[in-house]
Amino acid sequence: MQKQILQVNGKAAAIITAAFCVEQKGDSGMEDKKIAIITGASSGLGAEYARLLDKEGLAEIWLIARRKDRLETLAGTLETKCRCLPMDLTDEEALHVLDTEVAASKVTVAYLVNAAG
Numbered sequence: 021m022q023k024q025i026l027q028v029n030g031k032a033a034a035i036i037t038a039a040f041c042v043e044q045k046g047d048s049g050m051e052d053k054k055i056a057i058i059t060g061a062s063s064g065l066g067a068e069y070a071r072l073l074d075k076e077g078l079a080e081i082w083l084i085a086r087r088k089d090r091l092e093t094l095a096g097t098l099e100t101k102c103r104c105l106p107m108d109l110t111d112e113e114a115l116h117v118l119d120t121e122v123a124a125s126k127v128t129v130a131y132l133v134n135a136a137g
Contacts, residue, residue, distance in 0.1 A: 053079040053127045057118075059109055060136035062090035069133045074098045078130060084109065084118070085136065109136055 056073045060066035062085035070081055080101045083091045088106035095102035105121070107114040122129065 054130040055080045056131035057082045058133040059084045062087045066135035
């Protein structure tokens with residue numbers, strides 16, 4: 021894991037480059053799909069991280085927060101393909117849904133930003 025310090029709205033903020041990987045077994049011919057998952061993405065630091073990561077050449081950015089309308093508005097401003105996942109991560113079932121989504125998508129989580137709360 022690698023830690024980088026970035027300037028966001030004039031404040032130093034840390035972002036963790038995670039090496040979480042869901043490997044695909046067999047010869048499917050699919051390429052490695054690197055994504056970012058950002059919690060708390062509907063406003064504040066989460067939204068700022070989304071804007072910063074938009075320049076990283078990722079396959080997708082997964083935006084997570086409770087407010088679907090704000091996630092969709094943010095996604096509309098980014099060049100990277102986004103997946104909006106409106107959910108409340110204080111709900112344990114939501115965590116299971118997210119885990120299932122990551123596993124089913126066969127992706128490598130290149131960045132994990134926890135900005136919720």
